[in-house]
Amino acid sequence: MITRREFLKNATLLTLGGLLGASLGKPIKVLAAEEVPHLPWPYEELDPEYVRKLGHLGYYALECGGGSFWAIMTALKEKVGYPYTLLPLPSVEEVQKAVEEHEHIQGMMQFGYGGAFGWGSLCGALNGSSNAIVMVTKNWDKIGKMLYRWYEVFPFPSEKSNELASKHQFLVKKYKSDKVLPRNVSHSVLCHVSVGKWCEISGYASGSPERSERCARLTGDVAAKAVELLNADLRGELDTVGKLTLSQTTADCRTCHYKGKNYEMGQFTRGFMQCESCHQDMRPHLDSVIRLKASETKPNELTNVTLAGGAAAAVTGVVAGLWAYSKKGGSKSD
Ligand code: HEC
Ligand code: HEC
Structure with missing residues (x-):
């Protein structure tokens, strides 16, 4: 240091x-x-369990966006020192005091709360962690994608967070709720969907202390996961901790819909989210896809880099899958 x-x-x-x-x-x-040194700044292996606790505490003062960023940066500041000392990071004690005394405190990435200014878009815990990731490694894009995909399918809050809260082992003195909270998978990185689906299964309102506590635990969970991935990256083991696997539907849709230059083939959109969390009735669209396929379009025009080799067969498979999927009215299982 x-x-x-x-x-x-x-x-x-x-x-x-x-x-x-x-x-x-x-x-x-x-x-x-x-x-101020250029990015990336030096990263040293961090303890995900300590960061989970910091994330939970951070949420109480700076909400999800500010809390997750503060947690990772504070752990680094304590371990590495400069250049993290250049950042305006309140100390753990200052944050604890602000929480206890209901004092207002302002922090970086705080705008991420409630899906950015309360808008319900990207989950703030992901937003804040993402900024921490981009500050400490050249592999930020890969790690970010792994973190987002993990978030889509992870049942929040984690068992660990539920346990820490029920045993009063987090860093806050007074809990919004110390109950073991219901856990669920939202299949979405959006705050709107993540919170909404949790409220639906738990029966707690979005303004309840339980929902707020759920997001505090989630903030710790996401920051801890980001640190696990960063640790693996540091050890050069990113590929062994996990592989980015999109949902089957997303992979299918992305046969045609991805960021590209061929408008007619469906390249007028982009993204990796779980398509099926929003698009469900694909029947009208299927007709034009079949027509498109039956038209003079050469098979290799229908396909793309990810499908090089056996491409025509793959597209036929995707269309068949899409058909089955539409008849089911959209699968939510993957
Ligand atoms: C074989 C290529 C192909 C696949 C696979 C495909 N699409 Fe499409 N999609 C198209 C094309 C081409 C259009 C534009 C023509 C049209 O609007 O029907 C389109 C249009 C759309 C539209 C715009 C309006 C509409 O017609 O509904 C949506 C939304 C859409 N696709 C979603 C999806 C989703 C979600 C999936 C995966 C479940 C998917 N597509 C899979 C080729 C495809
Ligand atoms: C959070 C909800 C959501 C998710 C997830 C989502 N979409 Fe959409 N998508 C929309 C909305 C809203 C529109 C605009 C209205 C419409 O056309 O239905 C749209 C439009 C589209 C269109 C029409 C062209 C356009 O951009 O307006 C295509 C094609 C499409 N989406 C494909 C996909 C694919 C492929 C995926 C998965 C990789 C996906 N969408 C994931 C909500 C979503």
Whole structure:
């Protein structure tokens, strides 16, 4: 851990070295004392269980977006020191005090609350964790996708979080609720869907202390998972901890619908979300897909890079699958 003082001392030595180097005709890069290093910043293995607790506490002061970001950054600040000391991060004690005294406190990524300014879009715990991820590794895109897919199919809140809360082992003194809360899978990264489906199965209103506590536990869970993935990335083991597997429907839809240049083939949309969580009746669409397939369109035009080789057969399979799927009125199982 490098303290700010040591850093300033090093910077001074560098400056002296720079002057010396210059006098010898050798330019030496001089770091200004307040220079902020480019990303990614150094990452060291963190304890996911500690981050889970920080995330839960962070939620109480900064909600899901601010809480998850604060949790990961604070664990790094405590372990690595500079440059994380450059960030405006309230200390654990300050946050605990603010929570106890109902004091207002403002933090980075706090706008992520309730799906960004309460809008119900991207879950704030994912939003805040994503910003932490992009700050510490070049593999941020891959890790982010793994985290989002995990979120779609994970039953929140985790068993661990339920247990920590019921045994009062989190870092807050007074709990919004210390009950073991119902768990469910939302099949969506959206706050609107995640909260809505949980309210539906639990019977708790969106403004209830239980729903709020559920999101506090979820914030800890998501930050902890992000750290697990970052740890694996650090050890070069990202591929062994998991593989990005889209839902079967999403994989099928993406045969035609993905970010691309061929408008007629369906490339006027993009994304990896679970399509079936919103699109269910595909029957009208199926007719035009079949017509499209029956038209002069060459099979290889209907397909794309991901389908190179055996492409025509694959599309036939997808159309058949789509047909079965539409008859079922949309499958929610995967
Ligand atoms: C074989 C290629 C193909 C597959 C697979 C496919 N689509 Fe499409 N889709 C198209 C094309 C081409 C259009 C544009 C023509 C049209 O509107 O019917 C389209 C249109 C749409 C539309 C726009 C309006 C409409 O007609 O409903 C939606 C929504 C849609 N697709 C969703 C999906 C979803 C969800 C899946 C997976 C369950 C899927 N598509 C699978 C080719 C495909
Ligand atoms: C959170 C809900 C949601 C999810 C998940 C979702 N869509 Fe959509 N999609 C919509 C809405 C809303 C529209 C606009 C209204 C419409 O056309 O039905 C739309 C429109 C579309 C269209 C028509 C063109 C356009 O962009 O307006 C296509 C094609 C489409 N979606 C495909 C997909 C595919 C493929 C997936 C999965 C990768 C997917 N959607 C996931 C909600 C969703």
